[in-house]
Amino acid sequence: MPRTGIDGLAEELSRARAAMRARSPADARALELLVDVLAGRAGRALAAAWDERRFQGPCERAGLLLAALRAEARAAGPGHPLWPGLGAETPRPAALDAAALEAVLARPDDRLVDALARRSAREEDPARAIAWRWPAALAGAGGGGRPVALAELGSVAGLGLVADDLAAPWTFPDGGPVPVAAGVRAVGRLGLDPAPLDAARDEDAAWLRACVPAGDRAAMARLDAAIAALRAARPRPDAPVLTPVALASAPERLALLSATAPGALVIAWQALLRPRLGREERAELHAGMRAWLATHRPGSALWVELERAPGAHALGPGRAALLTAHARAPDGGLRSVRLARCALEPSVVVPEPGAADALAALLAAPAAGTAAAAP
Structure with a gap:
């Protein structure tokens, strides 16, 4: 309440x-x-x-x-x-x-x-961009192999939208690197939030730093690198665009993004967004995102949630968050794939067996001219 x-x-x-x-x-x-x-x-x-x-x-x-x-x-x-x-x-x-x-x-x-x-205290940690960089790699979007349109729901300052310009800090429990997309060919980078911050303004950048827990040097270093990357990206054609919008209305704005990016894989993601929403707003957003997915051909749109897992305290700090992807299957139905567990500030990612292969199959690029499956 x-x-x-x-x-x-x-x-x-x-x-x-x-x-x-x-x-x-x-x-x-x-x-x-x-x-x-x-x-x-x-x-x-x-x-x-x-x-x-x-x-x-x-x-x-x-x-x-x-x-x-x-x-x-x-x-x-x-x-x-x-x-x-x-x-x-x-x-x-x-x-x-x-x-x-x-x-x-x-x-x-x-x-x-x-x-x-x-003000509102919302820590902007680019490590949470695992929510889109791993699925983008599974979809074949690394190295410009497939165009993508990116959208972050609840974007604090859009730093996750330039995470492909940053180092990839994520590993599996055995120490192997999580395969994430780099060299992405983005046709759009959109941040949606009721009151996004502008990290190019010193005042807003100082507030973003104030939201990092005292003494957490690793998180501060990630934040500073992301702020620098966002500022460097400003002159580019694919520079992030932050749009003030009520979160329950985000699916409507995503529909416009999809319409302006034909042929691109549209990836919408959110990170620790649910606690900011009331029960009704959360239900409205969830229903709207499912409806948005249903308007796309299989393999052309994805919604990813990085949220606190049920019973997070009992699971331990390294498994407190759950990474879940939603996409349309070839038969037209919507599928949810639980990809992995990780910390709220992800570094080590604990994958669910077979989940990455299942998502890659759902995200296979649709054949040209393929008609959309019936909703």
Whole structure:
């Protein structure tokens, strides 16, 4: 259910701390201290900043609070009381204390209030582009072998749309590389989101960096490389285009992309999008995407989801996400293929037996002039 203000925030902070403990000890320490800090004057100030906001995700408020504090510390520099614990490149969890958090939050400056009231904390990790680069390779789109049109649903800043210009960090459990498409011949790169960020703007790029957990140097390096790649791609004919659109309406925009890219394989994908959507919006998007697939010939369109797996906490950090592809089969029906499990920030990919071959068969390029199967 949507949440407003700080109702139930203490429980949310505790859940977020458990999830963050291994990845960022500094963030986990901040979340631990914030439970008590927000019980007083700092909590009232935060409630005022969030008075007119509605939050959907299970830890959305915790993520935004941390990102806003990191952004504030980094913008102010080494003299800020939270700089040693949250702003420095190598943060020191022991440097964080309740007094510093209380001082910053009880009387927030305009920059912090603006971030809390207006921003959203969504980490943009180009490693999640495994969702399209692996299926594109299975479809024969590597090395320009087959034209593709790319679309990301819930695109934070479009960084995943240029992931083919970046290194491929993914391996199977045996250490072998996951085959992903490079040298892609893209006839379109489209990012769809209600409020996409422009990574070419220093202000938005700084916010993207603030959304990376404190001290996660590997994630920060991936982000910086992707921002550089996106900026370098701006003059190209296939430069990403970010379009503000309600996510439930994304299938309608995809239909336009399909119409303008005849003969191309259209790959639409999403990464950790479901927590941002209410139940009705999620159902509407799911139905719309299935309807969109049904309008295409088999082998000409694909929808891929990289989402948190059911029972993710019990599965362990390396299997918390599920990669699922949806495509139209030769008989006209829609098929869903569970490709693999991986981390929310994918590196090692655990494939489902036979799934890659099954998807490759579904994505075989349709013969020229082949009529669409009946819906």
